[in-house]
Amino acid sequence: MHHAALHDGAPERGGDGVLESLEAVAAGVVGYDCAKACADDIMARAVRRTTHAPLERCGSANGQEGYGMSEFAKHYGPVSLVTGASSGIGKSFAESLAAQGFDLVLVARRLERLEALAGELSSAHGIDVHVHRIDLAEGSAAQQIMDVTSSLDVGLVVSNAGTGDKGRFESGDARVMAETLMVNCNTPMLLAHGFVPRLRLRGRGGIIFTSSIEGLIGCPFSTVYSSTKGFVNSLGEGLWGELAPEGIDVLTLCPGATATDRLQGIDPATLHNVMSPDEVVRLALENIRSGPIYIPSEHYKATFDQLLSMPRAQAISAMAKRMSPGQLNQ
Numbered sequence: 001m002h003h004a005a006l007h008d009g010a011p012e013r014g015g016d017g018v019l020e021s022l023e024a025v026a027a028g029v030v031g032y033d034c035a036k037a038c039a040d041d042i043m044a045r046a047v048r049r050t051t052h053a054p055l056e057r058c059g060s061a062n063g064q065e066g067y068g069m070s071e072f073a074k075h076y077g078p079v080s081l082v083t084g085a086s087s088g089i090g091k092s093f094a095e096s097l098a099a100q101g102f103d104l105v106l107v108a109r110r111l112e113r114l115e116a117l118a119g120e121l122s123s124a125h126g127i128d129v130h131v132h133r134i135d136l137a138e139g140s141a142a143q144q145i146m147d148v149t150s151s152l153d154v155g156l157v158v159s160n161a162g163t164g165d166k167g168r169f170e171s172g173d174a175r176v177m178a179e180t181l182m183v184n185c186n187t188p189m190l191l192a193h194g195f196v197p198r199l200r201l202r203g204r205g206g207i208i209f210t211s212s213i214e215g216l217i218g219c220p221f222s223t224v225y226s227s228t229k230g231f232v233n234s235l236g237e238g239l240w241g242e243l244a245p246e247g248i249d250v251l252t253l254c255p256g257a258t259a260t261d262r263l264q265g266i267d268p269a270t271l272h273n274v275m276s277p278d279e280v281v282r283l284a285l286e287n288i289r290s291g292p293i294y295i296p297s298e299h300y301k302a303t304f305d306q307l308l309s310m311p312r313a314q315a316i317s318a319m320a321k322r323m324s325p326g327q328l329n330q
């Protein structure tokens with residue numbers, strides 16, 4: 001059987017240089033004394049965390065290559081919630097986690113798709129799959145999910161559903177904008193608020209937020225979508241900082257172009273650097289401990305490293321030229 005240790009950045013975080021950086025960064029915000037106390041506390045907890053056994057890659061229960069129950073699923077299982085599982089990246093998360101032996105709770109609006117997927121996955125992998133038609137734009141959506149999962153031991157929350165249009169800000173439909181904010185921000189935040197106490201009680205588990213590279217900077221002509229993903233990135237980073245010392249992994253996944261329905265009719269073959277949803281999910285699960293932010297595409301990682309090192313105004317002006325409606329149609 002093939003074994004390869006997953007990358008876990010935690011041990012490297014213990015160096016003196018990190019402590020100095022933490023102190024320097026925090027001192028700028030809250031003053032030196034408080035910063036020193038915070039940094040000491042963070043370091044002490046980070047060191048405790050390095051005692052976790054590394055996750056190991058191994059064959060899954062059904063013989064496929066994956067993270068077997070012995071490590072990955074034991075740590076993050078037995079149940080995973082996946083929102084937006086009816087297509088694209090969420091469907092790939094459901095398929096990959098099922099192959100690793102997780103029981104699943106799948107949420108989206110297209111119930112017939114969820115039911116078909118549940119049938120396939122439960123017969124292929126012998127797992128329990130619960131499906132729920134919940135509109136995540138509703139204010140009660142997170143509470144509905146908390147209610148339907150109350151008797152289940154959910155160890156991995158995949159807040160993946162997302163929506164949003166591109167185009168000129170003023171041409172957008174105000175109602176759709178408000179729904180985008182609910183689906184992309186409000187519901188993920190309230191889901192995390194509901195699940196964090198449950199994960200803390202277990203002392204292990206994880207949350208994956210599917211965000212976007214568009215959350216790394218304000219993107220002209222994708223202003224609302226990009227803003228919502230900026231919120232998700234900050235939400236995920238803040239929670240990572242709060243929960244990492246507790247043994248709960250928070251990964252904010254920032255895919256670039258991915259071949260799903262969100263490409264809205266554009267043939268992926270005509271675009272460069274498009275990843276498959278399966279590849280995005282494989283890398284996300286392999287790197288679940290590489291938070292807070294994780295960009296699965298090397299191409300987009302290099303692009304954004306460059307973009308974010310430029311003066312902000314210059315970077316945004318360059319993007320505005322690139323993303324203007326005339327350019328996007330080409």
Ligand SMILES: NC(=O)c1ccc[n+]([C@@H]2O[C@H](COP(=O)([O-])OP(=O)(O)OC[C@H]3O[C@@H](n4cnc5c(N)ncnc54)[C@H](OP(=O)(O)O)[C@@H]3O)[C@@H](O)[C@H]2O)c1
Binds near residue numbers: 107
């Ligand atoms: N594809 C890309 O290029 C790309 C790049 C970066 C980030 N992302 C992010 O990846 C995530 C998944 O998107 P995708 O690319 O896989 O697109 P997708 O195939 O369109 O999937 C979107 C999923 O979200 C669900 N969803 C949307 N609105 C919902 C609502 N109001 N209530 C419940 N579920 C809702 C959809 O289910 P129903 O329609 O059945 O409700 C669907 O399962 C999103 O957060 C997206 O922002 C995608």
